[in-house]
Amino acid sequence: MKLIQLPTQAFEQRLLEEMNENPALEPGKEEDEFEKDEFDMEIFDDYDDSESDRIEAEDINIDEYLSLDDTPDYKTQANNYSDDDEELETPFAAPVSFHQDLINQLNTFILNDEEREIAEFLVGSIDDMGYIRRSIPDIVDDMAFTQGVYTDEKNVERMLHVIHELEPSGVGARDLKECLLLQLKHKTPTEYVALATDIIENQFEAFTKKHYDKLTQKYNVSNEQLKKAVHEIEKLNPKPGGSFTGNNKVTENVVPDFAIRIVEGELELTLNGRNAPTLHVSRDYQEMMQTYKDSREKSNAQKDAVQFIKQKLDSAKWFIDAIKQRQETLFVTMNAIMHYQEEFFLEGDETKLKPMILKDIADSIGLDISTVSRVANSKYVETPYGTKLIKEFFSEAMTNDQGEEVSTLEIKKILKDVIDEEDKHKPLTDDQLADILKEKGYPIARRTIAKYREQLEISVARMRKKM
Numbered sequence: 184m185k186l187i188q189l190p191t192q193a194f195e196q197r198l199l200e201e202m203n204e205n206p207a208l209e210p211g212k213e214e215d216e217f218e219k220d221e222f223d224m225e226i227f228d229d230y231d232d233s234e235s236d237r238i239e240a241e242d243i244n245i246d247e248y249l250s251l252d253d254t255p256d257y258k259t260q261a262n263n264y265s266d267d268d269e270e271l272e273t274p275f276a277a278p279v280s281f282h283q284d285l286i287n288q289l290n291t292f293i294l295n296d297e298e299r300e301i302a303e304f305l306v307g308s309i310d311d312m313g314y315i316r317r318s319i320p321d322i323v324d325d326m327a328f329t330q331g332v333y334t335d336e337k338n339v340e341r342m343l344h345v346i347h348e349l350e351p352s353g354v355g356a357r358d359l360k361e362c363l364l365l366q367l368k369h370k371t372p373t374e375y376v377a378l379a380t381d382i383i384e385n386q387f388e389a390f391t392k393k394h395y396d397k398l399t400q401k402y403n404v405s406n407e408q409l410k411k412a413v414h415e416i417e418k419l420n421p422k423p424g425g426s427f428t429g430n431n432k433v434t435e436n437v438v439p440d441f442a443i444r445i446v447e448g449e450l451e452l453t454l455n456g457r458n459a460p461t462l463h464v465s466r467d468y469q470e471m472m473q474t475y476k477d478s479r480e481k482s483n484a485q486k487d488a489v490q491f492i493k494q495k496l497d498s499a500k501w502f503i504d505a506i507k508q509r510q511e512t513l514f515v516t517m518n519a520i521m522h523y524q525e526e527f528f529l530e531g532d533e534t535k536l537k538p539m540i541l542k543d544i545a546d547s548i549g550l551d552i553s554t555v556s557r558v559a560n561s562k563y564v565e566t567p568y569g570t571k572l573i574k575e576f577f578s579e580a581m582t583n584d585q586g587e588e589v590s591t592l593e594i595k596k597i598l599k600d601v602i603d604e605e606d607k608h609k610p611l612t613d614d615q616l617a618d619i620l621k622e623k624g625y626p627i628a629r630r631t632i633a634k635y636r637e638q639l640e641i642s643v644a645r646m647r648k649k650m
Contacts, residue, residue, distance in 0.1 A: 186509045188557040191438045191455050194509075198460060201502055207465045207495035208502060281424055282306055288349045300332050301342040305355065309346075313354040313424030314362070319343070353423035360387050366419045378402065378412040390416070393648050410650040439565035441517045441573075443528055450528055452521050454514050460506065464499050512550070516558040517573070519548045524576055531568035533596045538580030538588055584624045594625055595635050602641055607649035 189197055202208050279287070285306045294302060304326055308315050317325075319336045326332040326339075346355035352369040356362035360383060367380045382390050382398060389397050390413075399409050442453045471492050521528055523544065526535040541559070545552045559573040580588040601619055605611045611619070613636065617629045627635075641647070 184554070184557065186505055187512055187554065188561065190561045190563070191440050191457050192436075195457060198506075205495055205498050205502070207492070208499040209463055209465050211461055211463065281311065282309065285309070285346075285349055285354065289345075292345060294345075297332070297334065297338075298342060298345075300330065301326070301334060301339055302345055304330060304332070305339070305342055305346050309355060309424065311424050312422045313351070313356070315343075315346075315355055315357050318357075351420070351423040353420060356423075359421055360384075362421060362423065363416065363419050366423075367415070370415070375408070375411045375415050378404065378408070379415040382412060383416065393645055395648075395650055406650060413650055437563050437570060439570050440513065440562040441564040443521055443564055443566050445529065445567060448529075450521055450525060452514070452518055454510060454517075458513065459510055462503050462506070464496060464503075512554065513558055513562075515548050516544060516550065516555055517562075517564065519544050520559075520573065520576060523547070527576075528566060531566075534593045536576065536578065536590045536592045538590045539577050540579070541577065581625070581627075584621075584626055589625070591635070594620070594627065595639055597623060597625070598632065598635055599639055599641070602636075602647070605647075607647060610644040610647040612644045 186194065186197065202210065286303060289299070289302050289306070292302075305315065305322070308317055308322060310316060315322075319339050322339055323334060323336055326334060343355060347365055349355065352366045353362040356365055363383050364380065367376060367383065370376050381402070386398060386401060389401075395406075395409060395413075398404075399406060402409070404412075438455065438457075440455050440458065442455070444451045444453075471488070520539075523539055524536060526537070527533065541552045541555045545555045548555075559577065562573045563570050564573055575592075578590045578592040581591055581594060583589050598616065598620065601616060602611065613629045613632045616636075617627055617632045620627050620632070636643075
């Protein structure tokens with residue numbers, strides 16, 4: 184179950200860990216396989232390797248371990264895996280970190296030892312978005328308790344102004360308002376920059392609530408003049424730390440676990456070939472078993488060794504079995520999802536997505552709901568319409584005015600399209616959106632519209648208004 188839950192990249196890492204821990208497990212296929220004999224492939228029953236229940240070496244059926252590759256095609260290769268022989272690796276860079284870059288900039292200022300300690304402490308207090316989220320008194324106290332630096336609020340405030348001179352503009356701000364003002368301060372002074380500065384400094388709440396009529400009256404300016412001032416504000420970066428190109432955050436590369444293609448009008452599913460490693464049990468370990476079997480006198484050291492070898496061979500065979508089961512479960516589950524949503528995968532129209540819950544797929548393939556959830560939760564599928572997270576294909580059902588069950592994904596897609604096409608000078612309220620969807624055959628309450636809008640990360644009408 185743990186292996187099923189892993190996406191392709193995490194599975195590869197788990198595979199490497201297992202191979203490092205278990206020398207009896209080797210990659211590739213066996214070149215010179217052992218001669219096949221009549222030995223049974225049945226694995227031992229569960230046992231406890233503690234001293235009290237230790238299985239004696241004489242009780243181990245050596246033959247069972249000499250024929251572990253009797254089924255050499257634990258290689259788990261089949262024709263339903265994609266060709267992924269070429270492994271593209273992302274190059275690693277070692278850039279200067281965001282905070283180190285700020286420290287480097289401080290070196291261009293002439294500061295005494297105390298000032299430098301305060302300035303470096305302030306840089307260390309800046310979060311990844313470029314803000315200092317702590318009050319000056321808290322910083323003064325923290326420096327005294329943790330650094331043994333005793334200073335006052337006036338000195339810290341003075342050093343904070345030094346921090347505000349660093350790049351990117353706006354870094355070290357304590358809130359959004361200060362961040363925007365710092366950036367406007369560094370812009371070339373113009374009529375509209377001056378108006379934008381005044382708006383942020385004195386009418387920040389009215390601006391954030393987009394009360395543009397109030398602002399035009401307050402400053403006695405035309406809509407066009409206000410629009411240009413607002414445009415100056417919109418060009419600013421509310422997260423100056425996030426724009427730093429050397430920020431050492433890890434960028435996650437999505438590796439599709441499946442690929443769906445349309446071949447002569449039919450859907451074809453493949454599992455990423457990196458999920459189908461070729462593995463075999465170490466021949467060296469099997470030869471050790473053979474040596475033990477052939478030896479006439481068995482020393483205590485040999486008996487201890489055969490116990491160790493048995494554990495490693497059991498573990499290797501179990502892991503190969505688990506990988507094979509993982510591949511089968513992944514393929515069967517995704518295949519069921521593909522056929523359930525066949526219309527979407529053939530046409531790419533999100534409104535064609537059918538209502539589908541975990542139980543629908545679990546019942547169709549005879550697996551537990553938790554197993555289907557593990558497959559869907561963190562896996563991606565490459566389709567002709569882009570790479571999609573599998574869990575996005577699952578949705579609840581609602582009934583339209585024709586009495587037909589439709590997916591909530593279909594309704595969200597229509598809602599998004601309506602909002603995208605609205606007049607941004609007069610954006611639609613949730614009540615108006617509910618009326619429009621009702622006309623389209625989807626009788627949905629206003630509160631449901633609000634819920635779907637929030638799930639789509641779309642603001643309320645007032646915040647969508649453009650000048």
